[in-house]
Amino acid sequence: MELIFEKSVEGRRGFLNPCLDVDVKASIPSHLKRAKDCQFPQVSELDVVRHFTNLSKMNYSVDANFYPLGSCTMKYNPRFTESIACMKGFTDVHPLLPQLKKGELLTQGSLEVLYEMDRLLCEITAMDSFTMQPLAGAHGELTGLMMMAAYHKAKGNNKKYIIVPDSSHGTNPATAAIAGYEIISINSDKTGVMDIEELKSKLSDEVAGLMLTCPNTHGIFNSDIKKISEMIHAVDGLMYYDGANLNAVLGRCRPGDIGFDVMHVNLHKTFATPHGGGGPGSGPVGVNKKLIPFLPISRVIKNSSGKYELDYDYPESIGYVASFYGNFSIILRAYAYILYLGKQGLIETSNNAVLNANYLKERLKERFELAYDRICMHESVFSASRQVENGVHATDIAKFLIDKGCHPPTIYFPLTVKEAIMIEPTETESKKAMDEFVDAMFEADDLSRKNPKEFADLPKTTPVSRPDEVKAARELNANYFAE
Numbered sequence: 329m330e331l332i333f334e335k336s337v338e339g340r341r342g343f344l345n346p347c348l349d350v351d352v353k354a355s356i357p358s359h360l361k362r363a364k365d366c367q368f369p370q371v372s373e374l375d376v377v378r379h380f381t382n383l384s385k386m387n388y389s390v391d392a393n394f395y396p397l398g399s400c401t402m403k404y405n406p407r408f409t410e411s412i413a414c415m416k417g418f419t420d421v422h423p424l425l426p427q428l429k430k431g432e433l434l435t436q437g438s439l440e441v442l443y444e445m446d447r448l449l450c451e452i453t454a455m456d457s458f459t460m461q462p463l464a465g466a467h468g469e470l471t472g473l474m475m476m477a478a479y480h481k482a483k484g485n486n487k488k489y490i491i492v493p494d495s496s497h498g499t500n501p502a503t504a505a506i507a508g509y510e511i512i513s514i515n516s517d518k519t520g521v522m523d524i525e526e527l528k529s530k531l532s533d534e535v536a537g538l539m540l541t542c543p544n545t546h547g548i549f550n551s552d553i554k555k556i557s558e559m560i561h562a563v564d565g566l567m568y569y570d571g572a573n574l575n576a577v578l579g580r581c582r583p584g585d586i587g588f589d590v591m592h593v594n595l596h597k598t599f600a601t602p603h604g605g606g607g608p609g610s611g612p613v614g615v616n617k618k619l620i621p622f623l624p625i626s627r628v629i630k631n632s633s634g635k636y637e638l639d640y641d642y643p644e645s646i647g648y649v650a651s652f653y654g655n656f657s658i659i660l661r662a663y664a665y666i667l668y669l670g671k672q673g674l675i676e677t678s679n680n681a682v683l684n685a686n687y688l689k690e691r692l693k694e695r696f697e698l699a700y701d702r703i704c705m706h707e708s709v710f711s712a713s714r715q716v717e718n719g720v721h722a723t724d725i726a727k728f729l730i731d732k733g734c735h736p737p738t739i740y741f742p743l744t745v746k747e748a749i750m751i752e753p754t755e756t757e758s759k760k761a762m763d764e765f766v767d768a769m770f771e772a773d774d775l776s777r778k779n780p781k782e783f784a785d786l787p788k789t790t791p792v793s794r795p796d797e798v799k800a801a802r803e804l805n806a807n808y809f810a811e
């Protein structure tokens with residue numbers, strides 16, 4: 329497909345600039361002026377519309393097809409949350425609007441949403457207070473770890489290590505390292521959860537805390553949580569809950585009730601706001617009483633006359649972690665989603681997430697090796713080990729699925745399972761959609777036995793088939809348009 333720059337025709341226009349109401353020539357100092365014209369493509373409106381519509385058709389999206397990506401909840405994005413997020417009362421407001429009089433910021437409505445969202449998330453998770461600032465899950469993790477470090481510093485604790493099981497999401501050890509800690513990794517036992525004996529042997533007074541994804545990336549809930557949190561608390565460590573998989577336990581189990589001190593919620597996973605190319609996200613962080621003093625500023629409070637204010641007076645706070653209120657419109661969508669579903673709806677969410685994952689697990693295990701054959705939560709992990717006997721790898725199966733109109737599942741992760749194929753259908757898919765996916769997986773398995781060589785040329789339906797990944801990484805050419 330042609331690039332939009334290649335469609336450019338000298339003098340073609342798709343817009344009219346509004347008339348200038350300032351004298352540009354007089355007001356821009358000469359050293360700030362361009363030496364030559366900027367190289368924008370010159371195209372008509374229709375050229376632009378067709379260009380981007382055709383590009384979007386080359387893209388894959390959850391709005392078009394099934395998206396069984398493990399570890400990231402890629403569920404349907406409800407349209408009503410979009411219409412709420414487009415309400416002018418929210419979109420036209422500026423975070424720096426002044427106060428009407430002392431204590432009455434003109435952003436009352438937006439502040440109320442943030443305040444109420446804090447209360448709702450506390451109710452859902454049994455935490456005592458949330459910050460809405462973090463812009464994604466990983467950013468939430470860093471915010472949480474910075475608060476943990478501030479807690480230990482304030483108590484004069486000498487802490488060096490964060491414990492992370494090998495079944496955790498990759499962002500967990502990465503975050504702990506960025507926050508200045510060394511990582512102690514704990515292996516999974518035969519049942520797919522953290523080996524508690526190994527944890528015992530590696531625990532010491534220098535452990536600052538444990539980061540646990542629960543249910544973990546094997547889709548398994550650790551039923552020893554209470555025991556584990558007692559062990560960590562006994563050395564004055566803190567329990568961090570990675571809440572990315574919260575859709576599996578919504579309305580049934582609250583991290584704060586089972587010993588966690590700090591957690592993040594991925595609003596863009598559990599609470600339906602859209603993922604797009606890695607963003608925008610929102611990763612509010614909740615803490616219990618131990619960590620409240622360290623929460624970021626500003627904090628939204630409700631004053632005695634029922635108005636909302638921003639409070640900055642927290643001397644032990646770790647400070648700002650994002651500008652203004654975080655990704656406000658994502659928080660707003662999640663707020664609308666939670667209110668719309670209500671308590672019963674949230675419980676049904678986790679019911680369906682777990683039911684769907686178990687349905688796929690039971691159907692697929694007939695042909696694919698199941699890493700942990702037990703009831704799963706929101707996702708399960710298979711291995712292509714049987715297909716490998718015929719020379720067909722997880723990546724080949726993923727490429728095959730593209731031609732069948734399915735987004736490939738996550739492959740080669742978690743690292744604990746060889747040739748991993750990690751599948752999360754989410755709560756929003758129908759039985760029919762899942763059955764079609766199973767048919768496609770079974771076809772891949774048939775082909776692996778009948779004609780494994782055919783996989784090498786797949787996918788055939790995409791603009792690019794199999795790029796040379798090594799070459800693309802080594803000869804990255806990001807300066808295509810630079811002169």
Ligand SMILES: *Cc1c(COP(=O)(O)O)cnc(C)c1O
Nearest residue numbers: 399464465466497499541572609
């Ligand atoms: C997605 C995910 C993260 C990271 O969240 P982002 O919002 O992508 O930064 C962390 N942990 C788990 C288990 C995840 O699935």
